[in-house]
Amino acid sequence: MAASVQLNHVTLKFKKFEALKDVSLTLEAGKIHGLIGRNGAGKTSLLSLIAAFREPTSGEVLVDGAPVFENPEKMEQVAFVYDKDYKEETEKVKKLISLASHYRPHFDTEYAKQLIKRFKLPVNKPVNKLSKGMQSALNVVIGLASRAPVTIFDEAYLGMDAPSREIFYKEILQDQEDHPRTFILSTHLVSEMDYLFDNVVIIDQGTVLLHEPYETIEAHGVSVTGAAQEVDIFTAGMKQLNEQQLGGTKSVMIYGNLGDAKRQEARAQGLEIGPVSLQDLFIHLTEEAN
Amino acid sequence: MTSPRYRRVAAAVFSDMFKWSLWFFSILFVIHLVRVFWLNSDTNEIEGFFVFSQYSVNIFMLVVGIMTAYAFMGRHIQQGLSRRDSYVGTALAAIGLSLFVTLVPLVINAIQHLLAEMVTLPVNLDTASAFEETGGWIAAAIALFLNVLTFYLAGWLISIGYYRFGWIAGFGFIALSFVVFGLNDYLWKPTTADAMEWLPYDPLEANFWLIALGSSILVLLLFSLMRLLTKRVTIKM
Incomplete structure (x- = not known):
């Protein structure tokens, strides 16, 4: 029930x-x-x-x-x-x-x-x-x-x-x-x-910033992971939510959707595209609102 | 789960209050025994349990009333009951408790009365004169019932005052409860109700049933006031 x-x-x-x-x-x-x-x-x-x-x-x-x-x-x-x-x-x-x-x-x-x-x-x-x-x-x-x-x-x-x-x-x-x-x-x-x-x-x-099914949250952003230098070049000019680096590998959270062309370009450069975490999106959205 | 919600409230609240009252009467009865068998030198006639317990029973009901808003109301709303069901159930439980705390002293007093007639007790127990004054044990029981219910309602009034309006306004509700006690004394104990001297008539002359009617009206007014005060109350978290 x-x-x-x-x-x-x-x-x-x-x-x-x-x-x-x-x-x-x-x-x-x-x-x-x-x-x-x-x-x-x-x-x-x-x-x-x-x-x-x-x-x-x-x-x-x-x-x-x-x-x-x-x-x-x-x-x-x-x-x-x-x-x-x-x-x-x-x-x-x-x-x-x-x-x-x-x-x-x-x-x-x-x-x-x-x-x-x-x-x-x-x-x-x-x-x-x-x-x-x-x-x-x-x-x-x-x-x-x-x-x-x-x-x-x-x-x-x-x-x-x-x-x-x-x-x-x-x-x-x-x-x-x-x-x-x-x-x-x-x-x-x-x-x-x-x-x-x-x-x-x-x-x-006191206001609703976002109300969506969990699956569509990822449309709000992506994570780009790969060699630090290439990730930096690829994500230059994009709205970054968060970044983490381990040795030469870097992962950057990007706000907003990537077009198909950009996704293909990333793949061609050996970069991995993943979903953005709800946590990062939450932090970003509430910071922006403030 | 077919019983109406307010009845479920009444059953649960009464069960809690009932347990408290058993503790209360056990302690009170022990004190009474001490009075009867040890602290009896100053007088040759000791009052029976009915007279002995009246004042304490009133205070007990006042305390139970004061606990009501905090112990029960929030719990009810959190368990998905409406304020109305919480109010009606609590009111029924309070009436049930008032009946119970009226009956217990009567029954103990009656047992004392019978005991005194059958065996020779070391002290003289006066188990009857209270009833002669008030016109029989039924009248005495009605008087005690209306008194304890009034004391309960005064306590409930204080507790909702604090719960709803905070501690400063809460003092206002204590003042209001003194008005209730004043009116109650004016009806039942006219000789001690100094605060109400300005009121015109002398209840000593009045008929018992008229006093009982006045007291019932006071009780109904208090019940109505409690409904108004709890109807849309915000629940504390």
Whole structure:
């Protein structure tokens, strides 16, 4: 089960500060959407509107075509997992999980048990006594096992070590295959998570800079790799995003598409043309916007 | 998963509050026993559990009320429930808890009463005079029920004030809760309600049912105010 999300001309103001500026965006049902942006770009503000934690100042936020705010059927479809402050949470892990199963109509208890094992979560420990990484793992277990048609993970991996993050990513992909839903993953760890995304949304200073399927991202740039000197000559005058050099070999990220003629020319010179990384594109686009 | 959402809220919230109240009554009962068997020298008649617990039960309900916005509301919205379902469920749980904390002192008091009649206790327990004054145990129970519910609502009011408007405006809500306590005392304890001296009538003369009606109206007003204050509240993250 999956649901679509739509924002129509959404503006969110905090007193004089505009966190979101006339954002219009449609997130297709059943896909994994990556939401990337720098600190303070408006990611969490946007997600909190989808989860009906607050109302937009103007515009509308729809889930499967209906406004989500105070709409019981639509709110029930959204699970919002974020870096929650658990300092005061003295309940045990199993209590929070059983609460989620009490309230979430599609909650899968068996799946939750499997995940608890995979993350080695101590179910009898009070939540505020868990390490940061374990608290994040608890959030992830609740978010995944709730099987809400719209599941939002807002930097849900904070404090998790690399192996745990790997389990998290694998579980998203596996569960998406078995029980497709709409995932929205907001992240800083672009290079680590980009392979998960079907679609990418980049936001900066409250506006959407880019919203595209992941495959077409590469149309925005290429990497040119080869002998340093030849790469320099070939890329002279082009907009460079990033460069790396190892011995005599150099790799340069170029912004913009290369024409077929240029590609052939590169091949003739023995240069390798590859896709640009989302990370480099993200850094470039947000720098340019600033 | 067929039960309406607000009922799921009511069940879960009541279950938590119920556990707190069991802790509370256990501790209170131990204190009562100490009073009855050890701290009994100053008087030859010791009040029964009903009278003994009234004040503490009110304070307990105030504290539970103060915890409400922070302990439950955000959790509900995060679990995909609407503010309306969270409100209705919490209100039902609070009414259920008020009934429970009214019944427990009554039942313990009745047991004490029976015990005192059947066996000879080392102290004189006065388990009856409270009811004579108020016109029977039903009236006393109704009075306690309305009082504890009012105290709960005053606590809930303070907590939503802090939750929604921050700590400075929160003090305003504490002030508002004093108005609620003043009105409540004016209705139920006219001799101590000095703050309300300017109000015209003397409730001592008034009929019990009239007081209960006034108290019910206060409760309804507070419930309506809570709905208004939670209807579109922004959830803290």
